[in-house]
Amino acid sequence: MKLTKNTNILIIGLGLMGGCYAIGLKKNGYKISAITRSQSSIDYALENGIIDHGTTKIDPELVGNADLIVFGLYPAVFIDWIKENQHLLKEGALITDVTGVKTSIVYEIQSILRPDVEFVPAHPMAGREVYGVQNSAGVNVSEANFIVTPTDKNTEENIETVKKLGEEIGFAKISTLTPEAHDEMIAFLSQLAHCLAVVLMTCNDLNNLEDYTGNSFRDLTRIAHINENMWSELFMMNKEALLNQMNLFSKQFDKLKKQLENGDTDGMKEMMRRSTVRRDKFDKK
Amino acid sequence: MKLTKNTNILIIGLGLMGGCYAIGLKKNGYKISAITRSQSSIDYALENGIIDHGTTKIDPELVGNADLIVFGLYPAVFIDWIKENQHLLKEGALITDVTGVKTSIVYEIQSILRPDVEFVPAHPMAGREVYGVQNSAGVNVSEANFIVTPTDKNTEENIETVKKLGEEIGFAKISTLTPEAHDEMIAFLSQLAHCLAVVLMTCNDLNNLEDYTGNSFRDLTRIAHINENMWSELFMMNKEALLNQMNLFSKQFDKLKKQLENGDTDGMKEMMRRSTVRRDKFDKK
Numbered sequence: 001m002k003l004t005k006n007t008n009i010l011i012i013g014l015g016l017m018g019g020c021y022a023i024g025l026k027k028n029g030y031k032i033s034a035i036t037r038s039q040s041s042i043d044y045a046l047e048n049g050i051i052d053h054g055t056t057k058i059d060p061e062l063v064g065n066a067d068l069i070v071f072g073l074y075p076a077v078f079i080d081w082i083k084e085n086q087h088l089l090k091e092g093a094l095i096t097d098v099t100g101v102k103t104s105i106v107y108e109i110q111s112i113l114r115p116d117v118e119f120v121p122a123h124p125m126a127g128r129e130v131y132g133v134q135n136s137a138g139v140n141v142s143e144a145n146f147i148v149t150p151t152d153k154n155t156e157e158n159i160e161t162v163k164k165l166g167e168e169i170g171f172a173k174i175s176t177l178t179p180e181a182h183d184e185m186i187a188f189l190s191q192l193a194h195c196l197a198v199v200l201m202t203c204n205d206l207n208n209l210e211d212y213t214g215n216s217f218r219d220l221t222r223i224a225h226i227n228e229n230m231w232s233e234l235f236m237m238n239k240e241a242l243l244n245q246m247n248l249f250s251k252q253f254d255k256l257k258k259q260l261e262n263g264d265t266d267g268m269k270e271m272m273r274r275s276t277v278r279r280d281k282f283d284k285k
Numbered sequence: 286m287k288l289t290k291n292t293n294i295l296i297i298g299l300g301l302m303g304g305c306y307a308i309g310l311k312k313n314g315y316k317i318s319a320i321t322r323s324q325s326s327i328d329y330a331l332e333n334g335i336i337d338h339g340t341t342k343i344d345p346e347l348v349g350n351a352d353l354i355v356f357g358l359y360p361a362v363f364i365d366w367i368k369e370n371q372h373l374l375k376e377g378a379l380i381t382d383v384t385g386v387k388t389s390i391v392y393e394i395q396s397i398l399r400p401d402v403e404f405v406p407a408h409p410m411a412g413r414e415v416y417g418v419q420n421s422a423g424v425n426v427s428e429a430n431f432i433v434t435p436t437d438k439n440t441e442e443n444i445e446t447v448k449k450l451g452e453e454i455g456f457a458k459i460s461t462l463t464p465e466a467h468d469e470m471i472a473f474l475s476q477l478a479h480c481l482a483v484v485l486m487t488c489n490d491l492n493n494l495e496d497y498t499g500n501s502f503r504d505l506t507r508i509a510h511i512n513e514n515m516w517s518e519l520f521m522m523n524k525e526a527l528l529n530q531m532n533l534f535s536k537q538f539d540k541l542k543k544q545l546e547n548g549d550t551d552g553m554k555e556m557m558r559r560s561t562v563r564r565d566k567f568d569k570k
Contacts, residue, residue, distance in 0.1 A: 125497065125499045126499070127499070127501075140500075143500070144499060144500075145496070145497055145498075145499070147497065173496070175496060175497070177497075184491070185491070185494060185497050188489060188491060188494070189494055189497060189498055189499065189502045190499065190501065190502065192485065193485070193501055193502050193505050194501070195538070195541055196481050196485065196505070196538075197505065197560070197564075198541070198556060198557055198560040199534060199537045199538045199541055199556075200477065200478070200481060200534065201559075201560040201563045201564050202537060202556055202559050202560050202563065203530075203533045203534045203536070203537035203538075204473060204530065204533045206469070206470070206473060209470060209473070209474055209567075210566045210567045211430070211458070211460065212410065212430055212432065212460070212462075212470050212474060213430075213474055213567055214410045214411070214412070214429060214430070214474065214475065215425075215428070215429075216412075216475065216478055216479070216507070216508045217474045217475065217478050217567070218567060219504040219505065219507055219508075220478050220481065220482065220504065220505050220508070221564055221567065222501070222504055222564075223501045223504075223505070224560045224561070224563070224564040225560070225561045225564040225565060226557045226560055226561055228553070228554040228557035228558050228561070229554065231553075231557060232550045232553040232554050232557065233550075235545055235553060236545070236548065236550060239545060239546075239548075242545065243542065243545060243546065245488075245489065246538070246541075246542050246545070247542075248488045248489045249484060249485065249488045249538075250535075250538065250539075250542070251488070252484045252487060252488035253480070253481075253484045253488075253531070253534075253535065253538075254535075256480055256483070256484055256531075257528065257531050257532075257535070260520055260521070260524060260527065260528060260531070261524075261528065263521065263524075265517045265518075265521060268513070268516075268517040268520060269513040269514065269517050271483060271484075271487055272483055272511045272512075272513035272516060272517065273513050274486075274487050275482070275483040275486040275487050275509045275510070275511055276509070276510045276511055276513070278486045278487060278509070279482075279486050279506055279507075279509040279510040280510060281495045282494075282495045282498055282502070282503060282506065
């Protein structure tokens with residue numbers, strides 16, 4: 001299917017990212033419906049013009065009319081939803097998701113999904129350390145990546161449609177990766193980074209440090225304010241790739257500790273020079 | 286001595302922080318001289334109105350007239366400077382510094398310093414991942430802490446003068462700590478944070494990750510662009526306190542790794558909840 005202003009778009013799970021999709025698409029004139037668990041999210045979204053229509057019930061007519069469904073649910077809830085409700089989906093419907101880990105969910109969903117419905121997975125790499133549709137307006141997609149992770153079960157046309165979806169929401173850059181390459185990348189760039197922030201924040205009992213904190217520490221631990229239900233689930237879903245990155249980190253951390261113990265300033269300087277060179281590539285162009 | 290608009294202020298070592306002091310003080314009408322190694326720094330500072338007078342030579346008259354001297358030198362260079370040139374200092378002069386580690390330098394300087402000159406150490410907790418007076422204007426002191434770390438060799442009057450200096454430069458908050466409490470705090474808040482960024486940036490050989498990087502990773506690794514000469518020296522100067530914090534971090538990191546290996550999501554969630562609670566205290570008021 002192709003994305004047009006007449007496409008019936010339904011968002012199931014109107015949380016931080018679901019709301020962010022709705023806001024971006026509404027700005028471009030799309031009509032958006034939503035199904036989500038809490039009435040207060042629906043009320044907020046309607047009052048603020050984020051959606052055109054919403055309900056807390058799995059309304060068979062609303063689901064059956066949807067051409068494109070975005071699932072903004074937790075992974076386990078997403079899988080259960082498909083198992084229980086996929087008989088309601090329109091023939092030829094395209095579904096996509098916002099899940100931050102791909103391998104463990106993409107193949108499972110595709111293996112249980114009706115053959116006349118297509119699932120093109122995607123990961124919108126935006127987010128905040130807060131959640132709920134009430135915070136969606138603060139998600140800055142204009143500097144964020146939107147990564148589509150198709151498999152050989154996907155058609156070119158629907159891959160293009162999901163890429164177009166990312167563009168219409170307003171993401172800065174749209175790209176594609178295999179689910180496996182995506183998960184290795186995310187284990188390092190996102191999950192390991194969250195591990196470090198959480199461990200740093202909890203590794204000692206020093207108190208009242210906030211009086212002396214500089215911006216470096218604040219920036220580094222911003223993500224230590226963390227949604228424990230979502231992140232523990234994401235960690236478990238990407239366990240092998242994350243453990244691999246954690247082990248690489250431990251090895252290098254021990255190397256630096258040894259250098260310091262031994263007074264090996266040359267070794268430390270070399271590591272810092274390599275760090276500077278590698279970090280420079282990440283500066284925004 | 287008391288700080289007035291007639292105080293002869295000399296900055297020795299016009300780098301990032303020395304320049305930052307000069308800019309803040311000049312804004313408030315103080316007259317600033319500087320001695321630094323490179324002529325281009327002097328030229329830049331004069332052209333941009335950052336100082337009133339500057340030279341690359343250790344001018345005995347300039348040094349001998351100074352009431353207040355700020356040393357913006359690397360710690361080892363600072364110690365050598367005092368050893369070689371303290372005979373030039375004015376009787377009753379007050380000196381201060383910008384060194385990021387205190388215990389290892391404060392007592393050494395105070396033990397070799399002429400008894401008629403007073404050293405009140407301070408740590409301006411501002412900085413950037415760049416250096417040189419050319420970048421001083423970008424240092425944001427208006428949100429940063431200025432920490433004075435006096436010892437029992439210091440007088441109340443001169444401690445107050447250095448606190449006033451921090452205020453006049455424009456620091457948001459002035460506080461005092463013992464050198465030891467300062468160094469424990471800095472080992473954790475600053476040095477361990479830099480270790481994590483450097484290790485994260487160098488712990489694998491993945492390339493082209495910048496295409497997929499979100500803001501969390503960028504924020505976390507901003508300080509991975511690091512001045513290797515300064516930081517390896519700072520690490521070595523605070524070796525015991527830093528090793529202690531690194532060991533605490535390793536222990537907690539291993540705990541999280543074990544929780545993930547064992548599928549102990551309850552344990553992970555508990556750590557994340559504690560992280561969120563602790564991090565919330567660091568939000569700017």
